[in-house]
């Protein structure tokens with residue numbers, strides 16, 4: 001069996017695959033950081049040799065807790081490299097790219113082998129340009145939807161942390177906040193998409209826990225994809241035949 005683990009700043013997402021030709025998904029789930037130590041329970045449901053391949057952007061303490069909770073000798077943590085699995089990393093310092101972004105780019109490359117904008121809307125939102133040749137050209141990091149809303153509540157006297165809704169012409173404070181944060185995400189994505197819009201088959205691949213909050217606002221070719229990071233980790237683990 002192979003366990004894929006995407007350790008983010010809010011949640012740990014995991015997927016367990018059979019180690020055979022079919023590579024069936026045996027189980028999957030997500031945990032908050034306070035539940036990390038329970039990840040080992042999947043070993044009670046699925047016994048046998050386990051290989052673990054993961055990406056982690058939540059710090060070394062989280063990595064250690066995951067390894068310990070699973071009771072494995074080691075987790076193969078993905079390290080961003082100048083090149084891997086058909087993707088070239090043009091970051092000035094390739095090793096400084098987040099491992100989750102690197103995995104998502106590899107997943108994107110094997111999902112759509114044309115120019116792509118790879119967007120993950122989690123704690124932070126990342127908006128990454130991937131060329132038709134498989135070059136990661138660069139990308140944005142911005143606060144995720146929740147962080148944007150929280151920062152307004154924290155940094156002002158009059159703005160609450162409340163559930164507003166998206167409306168085109170907000171006339172209540174809470175709607176103005178919610179709509180502003182969603183427009184900020186959608187606007188950044190649409191502006192970045194302009195850089196590849198003229199290319200054949202150009203597509204935005206959108207995932208992450210907050211994706212559905214603004215997906216409907218986007219006026220660009222779009223595919224909602226759940227957990228491109230895990231898809232990329234499967235490619236890294238050698239489980240997907242290359243189509244790119």
Ligand SMILES: Nc1ncnc2c1ncn2[C@@H]1O[C@H](COP(=O)(O)OP(=O)(O)OP(=O)(O)O)[C@@H](O)[C@H]1O
Pocket residue numbers: 007008009010011012057100121122123124144145146147208209210211213
């Ligand atoms: N049910 C939900 N409705 C709206 N937003 C949600 C929901 N669940 C999660 N989110 C948003 O998604 C964010 C977390 O998403 P996700 O779990 O994909 O990211 P993450 O684990 O923090 O990953 P990363 O650290 O890579 O950003 C939260 O900060 C919140 O903004």
Ligand SMILES: CC(C)(CO)[C@@H](O)C(=O)NCCC(=O)O
Pocket residue numbers: 008009057096097098099100101122124126141
């Ligand atoms: C941007 C986040 C927080 C998104 O999860 C993560 O990929 C990260 O910590 N990246 C390191 C910095 C970078 O990617 O340039």
Ligand SMILES: [K+]
Pocket residue numbers: 008009010122123124
């Ligand atoms: K994050």
